[in-house]
Every structure is written in structure tokens, then in C-alpha cells.
Amino acid sequence: MTQPLSCWTRTMRVVLALLAWPVGARAGEDVPPAPPVASSAPGGTGGPGPEAPRPPFQALPAALSVAPGLVFHGLGTWVAGDTGTSKRLFAMQGAGLGLLAVGGVPIALTGASRRTIGPLYAVALTGASLVSLSAAANLYAAVSPAFPPGAPARALPPxxxxxxxxxxxxxxxxxxxxxxxxxxxxxxxxxxxxxxxxxxxxxxxxxxxxxxxxxxxxxxxxxxxxxxxxxxxxxxxxxxxxxxxxxxxxxxxxxxxxxxxxxxxxxxxxxxxxxxxxxxxxxxxxxxxxxxxxxxxxxxxxxxxxxxxxxxxxxxxxxxxxxxxxxxxxxxxxxxxxxxxxxxxxxxxxxxxxxxxxxxxxxxxxxxxxxxxxxxxxxxxxx
Structure with missing residues (x-):
């Protein structure tokens, strides 16, 4: 009973490491960093910080993000000159494909045996999530400069x-x-x-x-x-x-x-x-x-x-x-x-x-x- 959970915990660390890494690695990014989330100083409004200039929309990177960008995630942003974002999307895709192979190949070879399906599915699904999320981020990054971004509600109702x-x-x-x-x-x-x-x-x-x-x-x-x-x-x-x-x-x-x-x-x-x-x-x-x-x-x-x-x-x-x-x-x-x-x-x-x-x-x-x-x-x- 605990084997699938412990296996998922180990593979989830890969996801957390990938997501946490860029927070302190913005020095090499080719586009301006995201603005501060909120002011925590006394008397602050608690709203978003000052807006930073957004990268311009470019038709060619947007087109390449679909074909062949859905195969090579981050290609569109790389053509747009944003190599920092491209590296992170490529890293997510690569880690996801690796986990998908580690979990998916044994599932296919064993015919989805009940003895191993739990931990293998956990690994494969973690890999599938990384590949899918990097693909969606690849498309969003290409078209997002064309429209103003949304923001989460400051507070949800009780x-x-x-x-x-x-x-x-x-x-x-x-x-x-x-x-x-x-x-x-x-x-x-x-x-x-x-x-x-x-x-x-x-x-x-x-x-x-x-x-x-x-x-x-x-x-x-x-x-x-x-x-x-x-x-x-x-x-x-x-x-x-x-x-x-x-x-x-x-x-x-x-x-x-x-x-x-x-x-x-x-x-x-x-x-x-x-x-x-x-x-x-x-x-x-x-x-x-x-x-x-x-x-x-x-x-x-x-x-x-x-x-x-x-x-x-x-x-x-x-x-x-x-x-x-x-x-x-x-x-x-x-x-x-x-x-x-x-x-x-x-x-x-x-x-x-x-x-x-x-x-x-x-x-x-x-x-x-x-x-x-x-x-x-x-x-x-x-x-």
C-alpha cells in the first residue's frame, strides 16, 4: 500500500526541483523578470508590483510553437530570443519523457500487471504531466504577448x-x-x-x-x-x-x-x-x-x-x-x-x-x- 505513494513522492521531487530552480535563476533570462507579486510592507496595498515591459508578439515564433514546437517544446520562445524560457521548457519536456519511459515501458511489457501497476502508473503519470504542461506552456508563451495577462482574484468569497x-x-x-x-x-x-x-x-x-x-x-x-x-x-x-x-x-x-x-x-x-x-x-x-x-x-x-x-x-x-x-x-x-x-x-x-x-x-x-x-x-x- 505504501509503495505507490513513496514512488510518487520520489518522482514528484523532480517536478518541484524543476519549478523551484528558475526562481533564483533569472539572471540569464533574456526577457524581463516577472514583477513582484505583492507588497508586504506595512501600509502596502497588497496588489501586484509595478508592471514590467512585456515582450512583443511575433508571428513566426507563434507558428513554430505549433509545428514543430509541439514536438520540441520551447522552440518558439527560442526563435523569439528568449533562451531562458526555452531551456526550462526543454528541461521539463526531457524530464517528463524520461519518467514516462521509465513507467510506461514496463507497463506495456508486463501487460499492466496488478503487481506493479501502482508505482509504474505513478511514475508514468508524473512524466505525462510534465510533458503535457510544458507543451501547454510552449503554446501559451508564444501567443501571450498578443493580449494582456489575467490575474487571480485578490480574495474569494467566504x-x-x-x-x-x-x-x-x-x-x-x-x-x-x-x-x-x-x-x-x-x-x-x-x-x-x-x-x-x-x-x-x-x-x-x-x-x-x-x-x-x-x-x-x-x-x-x-x-x-x-x-x-x-x-x-x-x-x-x-x-x-x-x-x-x-x-x-x-x-x-x-x-x-x-x-x-x-x-x-x-x-x-x-x-x-x-x-x-x-x-x-x-x-x-x-x-x-x-x-x-x-x-x-x-x-x-x-x-x-x-x-x-x-x-x-x-x-x-x-x-x-x-x-x-x-x-x-x-x-x-x-x-x-x-x-x-x-x-x-x-x-x-x-x-x-x-x-x-x-x-x-x-x-x-x-x-x-x-x-x-x-x-x-x-x-x-x-x-
Whole structure:
């Protein structure tokens, strides 16, 4: 049980080393460093420091970042003269490919054996996250000079609730239409959240209750500056009832999730962020008839994504995230592949158009397709 976790811990050190290195290595960068995140002096405003000149947009580097830049990450910024950013993106890609080979090749050779799949998947997914994030950063760095970067909200509301509609297309089940309810509460470094998805008249209900504690970074209610970098430990419980099918699933999960503002890596990446999360889930299946002999399961949780902040101190603000989630027990399920069953791919975002009102939306694709849209009301407002 501890082998996958210790293996993931060792490989995660590679990620942290790559991300931490550029913070103190800006002397050789060919573009101006990112501005100070916030003023901590007494009487300071807590906002972002003075703006530094942004590099100009160039069409050729932007085109090369797509082809062949998606194969050689950092090529576009190298052509633009930003060798510092290029070296870091090449380093991320190289480390990711190495970890992907170390974990992926044995998975293919052993036929995804249960005896080794846990630690190998942890290594391979860490490598895949580095390759994917460097690819996304490569594209963002090429086009970011063409528009003003967004910034994280200075403070998130103490309480927010949402009401929406969710549509699920799954060939294996008859349910389609869901009522979606959600709520989030924040106290200092603690966040509590809950979500309910209910298919009226179809007997399918999913409930999740969870929370998080901030280990590193400013609390969500008091960020103060323009940096959203943070590390949280998370936990939760899930119950999903499939009425017509005659079974229910319940489980608990625990893990860590980190967000890294990419402006720390390069001035060109200001306004974007990367997220990585990992953990374990323990689940049990209860059948309305005889109990299965294999009713208890464990699941490796791993997700990563690249996002952008929307808005910068104006009335419109929010964020969007393109992500991969390795879990397979949600509505979208997992994608079948040659090395086993992968997780799901998704895009989610939220946008506020006033102090209290906003909208959130999400698309997911796995073995099923999920679309959700909801209206969000913030008590206390989002700034």
C-alpha cells in the first residue's frame, strides 16, 4: 500500500526541483523578470508590483510553437530570443519523457500487471504531466504577448452556492439529465465543499462531501497579491446510487493538490498556472442482491492541468483549466487504451460578471460525455 505513494513522492521531487530552480535563476533570462507579486510592507496595498515591459508578439515564433514546437517544446520562445524560457521548457519536456519511459515501458511489457501497476502508473503519470504542461506552456508563451495577462482574484468569497444542469451521455446507462447543486465555504486556511447530482425520476444520485487545508500559500480569502501558488491537502467522501441498476458505490479519498503560477517560471507565462494533484481512493460496491466477492477496491488518483486567469482587476474575472483526471468512477468514466483504462479529459471554467453573480461550466470526455453549466452566487462577493 505504501509503495505507490513513496514512488510518487520520489518522482514528484523532480517536478518541484524543476519549478523551484528558475526562481533564483533569472539572471540569464533574456526577457524581463516577472514583477513582484505583492507588497508586504506595512501600509502596502497588497496588489501586484509595478508592471514590467512585456515582450512583443511575433508571428513566426507563434507558428513554430505549433509545428514543430509541439514536438520540441520551447522552440518558439527560442526563435523569439528568449533562451531562458526555452531551456526550462526543454528541461521539463526531457524530464517528463524520461519518467514516462521509465513507467510506461514496463507497463506495456508486463501487460499492466496488478503487481506493479501502482508505482509504474505513478511514475508514468508524473512524466505525462510534465510533458503535457510544458507543451501547454510552449503554446501559451508564444501567443501571450498578443493580449494582456489575467490575474487571480485578490480574495474569494467566504461562501458560494451554485445551481445548474448536467447532461450525461453514457451508452451503458439510461440516465441523461441531472440537477446539479454545489456549495463551498472558506475559513482562513480551511475549505469545505459539497456537491449533489440528481437525476429526477431515474434513481441515480451522486453526493460528494470534501474539504481541504492549505499547507503553503496565501489563504483563498486573503491572497492579497497576484500570485495563486499554493499547496493543499484534500479529503472527501463519495456516495453514488444506481437505482435501476441495483447497486451503490461509496468511498473515501485523500491526497494533495498544488497550483503553480507560471509567471515564476518565465515572464512570458504570466497569467497562466499549472495544477497537479495526487492521492488514493478506497471504494466499496454494495449490490441490492448477493454481495460480490470483489466489492472493495482502491484507486490511484492523479490529475494535472494548465489554466489561465480571466480578467485583471475589472468587473469580469475568473479562470479556465484544461485538464486530465485519472479517476474512473465519475460520470465520464475512463478511456480504454492499449496499456489499460486511462482517465478522463476535461475543460472547466468560471466567470463572474458582477460582485456576486457568475457562471461555471465544465465539459468531460471519457467512456461517456458530460456537460454541466451552473449559475454561481457569492455571499460576500469575489474581488
Amino acid at each position: 461562501v458560494e452556492v451554485e445551481l445548474g444542469y448536467q447532461h450525461v451521455y453514457d451508452p451503458a446507462f439510461d440516465y441523461r439529465h441531472f440537477l446539479s447543486l454545489g456549495a463551498t465555504a472558506r475559513w482562513e486556511a480551511v475549505r469545505l465543499e459539497g456537491a449533489l447530482h440528481l437525476a429526477p425520476g431515474e434513481g441515480n444520485t451522486r453526493v460528494r462531501l470534501g474539504g481541504a487545508y492549505r499547507l503553503l500559500g496565501a489563504p483563498e480569502r486573503a491572497r492579497g497579491g497576484a500570485d495563486g501558488t499554493a499547496l493543499d491537502v484534500e479529503g472527501g467522501a463519495v456516495f453514488h446510487r444506481f437505482g435501476p441498476e441495483g447497486f451503490a458505490m461509496g468511498g473515501a479519498e485523500v491526497g494533495v493538490r498544488g497550483r503553480y503560477d507560471m509567471a515564476r517560471l518565465s515572464r512570458r507565462l504570466e497569467g497562466s498556472f499549472a495544477e497537479v494533484g495526487a492521492g488514493f481512493a478506497y471504494q466499496g460496491y454494495s449490490y441490492f442482491g448477493p454481495l460480490s466477492e470483489d466489492a472493495l477496491h482502491e484507486q490511484l488518483l492523479f490529475s494535472f492541468g494548465y489554466g489561465v486567469y480571466l480578467g485583471r482587476g475589472g468587473p469580469v474575472r475568473g479562470e479556465a483549466l484544461l485538464y486530465y483526471n485519472h479517476r474512473k468512477d465519475d460520470f465520464a468514466g475512463g478511456v480504454k487504451a492499449a496499456v489499460g483504462v486511462l482517465g478522463l479529459f476535461g475543460l472547466r471554467g468560471r466567470l463572474f460578471w458582477s460582485e456576486r453573480w457568475g457562471v461555471s461550466a465544465e465539459l468531460q470526455a471519457g467512456s461517456a460525455y458530460v456537460a454541466r453549466v451552473a449559475v454561481v452566487y457569492a455571499l460576500g462577493g469575489e474581488r
